[in-house]
Amino acid sequence: MKNSFLPVIGAATLALTLAACGSDDSGSDSGGEAAGADLDLVTEGTLTVCSDVPYPPFEDFDESSETGFTGFDVDIVSAVAEGLGLELEIKDSSFDGLQSGLALNSGDCDLAASAMTITEDRQENLAFSDGYYDSQQSLLVPADSDIAGIEDLAGRTVGVQQGTTGEAYTNENAPEATITAFPSDAEMYQALQAGQVEALLQDLPVNVEHARDGDYEIVEEYSTDETYGLAMQLDNTALVEAVNEQLTELRDSGEYDEIYDTYFSAED
Incomplete structure (x- = not known):
């Protein structure tokens, strides 16, 4: 980038x-x-x-x-x-x-x-x-998850941030997932840590931060032509x-x- x-x-x-x-x-x-x-x-x-x-x-x-x-x-x-x-x-x-x-x-x-x-x-x-700033979307999951991409989200729970382009992307590309919208990234990440959701779909740099400790990994990135x-x-x-x-x-x-x-x- x-x-x-x-x-x-x-x-x-x-x-x-x-x-x-x-x-x-x-x-x-x-x-x-x-x-x-x-x-x-x-x-x-x-x-x-x-x-x-x-x-x-x-x-x-x-x-x-x-x-x-x-x-x-x-x-x-x-x-x-x-x-x-x-x-x-x-x-x-x-x-x-x-x-x-x-x-x-x-x-x-x-x-x-x-x-x-x-x-x-x-x-x-x-x-x-x-x-x-030019950004991308990304999918974050626990390191031991069997979710390998957005096509695996059908019937699974995924967290997004309310009102964001990540929420819109998830609704459009993973319509069979159970999507939960949170007010902020902090609440999304806490939900992932607590097992309340199985994945997070949001801006790539933010998920990169969450993946730094090794407990979580980014399995896919999505080019969406987004500019901040x-x-x-x-x-x-x-x-x-x-x-x-x-x-x-x-x-x-x-x-x-x-x-x-x-x-x-x-x-x-």
């Missing part, structure tokens, strides 16, 4: 980016207070980010860090906030509220960073940044433009590759 950062961005996202770049009112000057003043932020001078935690390696709790969180998404939005001259505040939120647009549209946060795939359905309620984006309110085009400019600077400077290698080099 190395160097997979150059995704094919959906037409709607690309159109939004081009429209923003053509604006005379940049609003994304990374010169500190001037930039933040034009971005219609929940709190002046602060980029407030909502994320569904834990979901390692993308987001996790870390009391030793300045924000109280760690992970790939956390490092990305930390760099974006720094580039905009803004403080960063991260809030733990339910993924369902993030992907539906409720958290953003109710003013809880300015931006959602939660390993969220850009989809046409979500674009009806949310504006997305350019894609910043940072989500914002539909009408906050100034913030979308500013975030996209910061993502471009991260790519051009090489800082994105450094962040990527910190979390994913072992997968390559």
Whole structure:
């Protein structure tokens, strides 16, 4: 998955980016207070980010860090906030509220960073940044399981996360399985450990984390052309433009590759 950062961005996202770049009112000057003043932020001078935690390696709790969180998404939005001259505040939120647009549209946060795939359905309620990570789905089972692939899930119990593309993929490709949707990865993994489900189908990097101790293994990976984006309110085009400019600077400077290698080099 190395160097997979150059995704094919959906037409709607690309159109939004081009429209923003053509604006005379940049609003994304990374010169500190001037930039933040034009971005219609929940709190002046602060980029407030909502994320569904834990979901390692993308987001996790870390009391030793300045924000109280760690992970790939956390490092990305930390760099974006720094580039905009803004403080960063991260809030733990339910993924369902993030992907539906409720958290953003109710003013809880300015931006959602939660390993969220850009989809046409979500674009009806949310504006997305350019894609910043290409992902795959995967099937995790106990190391001694006789489940060898998705075709073996008929009549078996499989855990998914509510509201995710993993849930949609499972419903479409394993309709004869007994599918249980959980609010978060933490609850899914606990259910697998307790024997309440026999497999987990979700994003590959998260299942990689669960497989590290040797008790569980990934038996299949699924290419689904998924690209993660940072989500914002539909009408906050100034913030979308500013975030996209910061993502471009991260790519051009090489800082994105450094962040990527910190979390994913072992997968390559």
